[in-house]
Amino acid sequence: DVKVTQSSRYLVKRTGEKVFLECVQDMDHENMFWYRQDPGLGLRLIYFSYDVKMKEKGDIPEGYSVSREKKERFSLILESASTNQTSMYLCASMTSGSYEQYFGPGTRLTVT
Amino acid sequence: GENVEQHPSTLSVQEGDSAVIKCTYSDSASNYFPWYKQELGKRPQLIIDIRSNVGEKKDQRIAVTLNKTAKHFSLHITETQPEDSAVYFCAANENRDDKIIFGKGTRLHILP
Numbered sequence: 001d002v003k004v005t006q007s008s009r010y011l012v013k014r015t016g017e018k019v020f021l022e023c024v025q026d027m028d029h030e031n032m033f034w035y036r037q038d039p040g041l042g043l044r045l046i047y048f049s050y051d052v053k054m055k056e057k058g059d060i061p062e063g064y065s066v067s068r069e070k071k072e073r074f075s076l077i078l079e080s081a082s083t084n085q086t087s088m089y090l091c092a093s094m095t096s097g098s099y100e101q102y103f104g105p106g107t108r109l110t111v112t
Numbered sequence: 113g114e115n116v117e118q119h120p121s122t123l124s125v126q127e128g129d130s131a132v133i134k135c136t137y138s139d140s141a142s143n144y145f146p147w148y149k150q151e152l153g154k155r156p157q158l159i160i161d162i163r164s165n166v167g168e169k170k171d172q173r174i175a176v177t178l179n180k181t182a183k184h185f186s187l188h189i190t191e192t193q194p195e196d197s198a199v200y201f202c203a204a205n206e207n208r209d210d211k212i213i214f215g216k217g218t219r220l221h222i223l224p
Binding site for chain 2 (some may be wrong): 031033040041042043045048050056058090096097099100101103104105106
């Protein structure tokens with residue numbers, strides 16, 4: 001059974017803080033993704049990665065960066081958190097070419 | 113790139129009735145169309161998918177139809193039950209980047 005875990009379910013940070021969200025998958029999937037979910041806007045892709053040390057911008061990369069130093073781990077970084085980054089963040093992974101994505105439980109981030 | 117439109121954004125049906133959610137896509141090269149269900153407070157999970165070499169697929173009370181010519185696909189849920197209440201997302205693959213593009217979601221309410 002595929003397991004995708006995220007470091008926190010709930011996180012509260014102050015404006016200007018650096019924030020790290022971590023995602024770990026245990027199925028040796030090549031591809032990993034970070035989305036943010038906001039009411040009425042669906043799942044919007046922030047960044048994705050095909051392999052270790054590789055990253056690609058999604059639809060809304062501004063204000064975010066990512067790191068993939070190991071195949072099983074994909075980190076999302078908010079260099080200087082802002083209130084408009086308050087959202088639910090979902091990580092997903094998949095085998096290359098399969099398109100079936102497995103999601104983590106999500107991190108609800110509040111920036112005050 | 114691919115664009116996926118989903119309608120309606122909210123749908124209420126009486127328990128036992130059928131529910132239909134419709135999606136359109138823009139890229140004729142897309143060939144994989146999954147549907148995800150997200151229950152309140154939980155992660156999105158794949159419930160059914162269809163590839164472009166078939167026109168319909170069924171799994172118990174859910175079915176998906178695909179019209180490649182018109183570039184639209186639909187989710188059908190028959191004999192709806194309270195546990196069908198959730199947000200449903202359609203998606204289409206983007207071959208070029210090995211990722212999927214999600215619709216904005218449909219919140220389905222099953223009324224007692």
